[in-house]
Amino acid sequence: MGDDVGRTHLAVYVDGPYSGPRKFGEQTRLFEDLSLLGRDTGVDVQVLTPGDLSTGRAHVFTGTAWETAPRAPMDVVLRRSGVFHRHPAVAARELVALRRHGLLHTLPRQSGHKWKMYAWLRGDARLRPHLPRTWLCARIEDLMALLASQDDLYVKPLNGTQGQGIYRVRRRAGKIELLPAAGGGLITVATPSELQRAWPADAWVPAVAQTTIPLARVGNRPFDLRWLVCDGDCPQIIARVARLAKPSAVTTNIHTGSEPRAAETALVEAFGAQTAGDLVNQLDDIAMAVAELARDKFGPYAELGLDLAVSDDGRAYFIELNPTPGRRMLRRLDPKVHRLSLQALLEYAIQVRQRRGGYAQG
Structure with missing residues (x-):
């Protein structure tokens, strides 16, 4: 990482690292693209995973490979994972510290x-x-009560992403149909007890139900x-x-x-x-x-x-x-728009640094 005082330092905080070429899962290529574009824009990009903040290390992309290096100062940190599977307690602690220091520029997960x-x-x-009509379902009885007046709902985990855990729930001819977004086939039940057996509450409660648009x-x-x-x-x-x-x-x-x-x-x-x-x-x-x-x-x-x-x-x-919006759809749709979206992140980091008077925290 360059230590030129005129350069901006952007850090990305993400789950990982993982073995193999996809060091940061499906976001690995995104971080590589961001690093290369930042190099030409005056922004040094480093990736932090849980524990890196405490130990003073970071991951940097050389242009051909990822290497571990001493952590550079930071002007802006972006959280890029919604859930941390590796060392979640460490991630939570480090993210709180980054927010307390005013470095974390991602909306909190509760948003x-x-x-x-x-x-x-x-x-x-x-x-x-x-806003579509929305209800909180804390118990399976809440859903059953809704289905007495609503015949087509989407039930979603409170904090789910990428379509995970979403079901379409329909009432048809006296029966209840469950259609899982993840696939696996239609589930049809006739009574609340059958619904509880087919769809255990600990798999989805609490959740929100939204009227189907x-x-x-x-x-x-x-x-x-x-x-x-x-x-x-x-x-x-x-x-x-x-x-x-x-x-x-x-x-x-x-x-x-x-x-x-x-x-x-x-x-x-x-x-x-x-x-x-x-x-x-x-x-x-x-x-x-x-x-x-x-x-x-x-x-x-x-x-x-x-x-x-x-x-x-x-x-x-x-x-x-x-x-923490992904970029997969932008890369598939239009490489120019994908590049523009990365450029916007780099420009944001530059603006934050300028407002601070060019000071980055170590």
């Missing part, structure tokens, strides 16, 4: 808590009309949307992506097989050019309102991913917030 987020956002008059479609493929927002001196929307699901898919998540497409293109195909333009403007307003509220509540952040949707009758919805 993605689906019920707390819904309760918080529904207090804003701008956003209330764009009849998503807009391109052909026979439903889609939802991901907006990537980067903070900084001038907060901006960096990317607008539609995620086209397979016709019978339970979720539109890229990890469950969806196809990324430019959001404007998908909306034009679904609604026509004029309506699509109006919808993009409306979705932009929703995204920036959520981003503004997130900053006011949690403090500065480098980026966030916002999941949005448009129903088949043209209503815009905000679904959820992701404090």
Whole structure:
């Protein structure tokens, strides 16, 4: 790592390291791209894993391989894992220390808590009309009571990501159908006791249930949307992506097989050019309102991913917030947009350093 006082130091805190070429799992290539781009932009990038902060080491990419090196000073630290499987207690302790020192510029994990987020956002008059009806299910009895009046729901873990643990729950002809997003086939039960046996409460409770939105479609493929927002001196929307699901898919998540497409293109195909333009403007307003509220509540952040949707009758919805948005869909969609999203992170780190007067913490 360079020690030039004119350079900015960006650290990424992530689960790992792992053996083999993918040292940081599926994010390894992202960190390599960020390191190479940073080298040309005046930003030195280092990766920290649980325990590295305490021992003073870091992982750096030479251009051909990852090496362990003494940890450099830090202007900004970005948390890039939602869950830490390796040394979670160490990770929690080090992340608290980084936030206490004002170095951590990722929204806290509780910002993605689906019920707390819904309760918080529904207090804003701008956003209330764009939130799907949502209920907290602390017990299986809560879900059964809902199904007495609701016949189509999505049940989601409070802190789940990448479509994990999501079920579509439908009431049809006196029976209850469970469709897991992860696959495995349809589960059909007739009574609450059968539901408890087929779907043990410790596998999903507590959770949120949201009324199913009849998503807009391109052909026979439903889609939802991901907006990537980067903070900084001038907060901006960096990317607008539609995620086209397979016709019978339970979720539109890229990890469950969806196809990324430019959001404007998908909306034009679904609604026509004029309506699509109006919808993009409306979705932009929703995204920036959520981003503004997130900053006011949690403090500065480098980026966030916002999941949005448009129903088949043209209503815009905000679904959820992701404090550590991935880049897989951007790389598949448009390498230029992917590069722009990385550049935005580097520019954010530079701006933070400049506001501090060029001082980085060791």
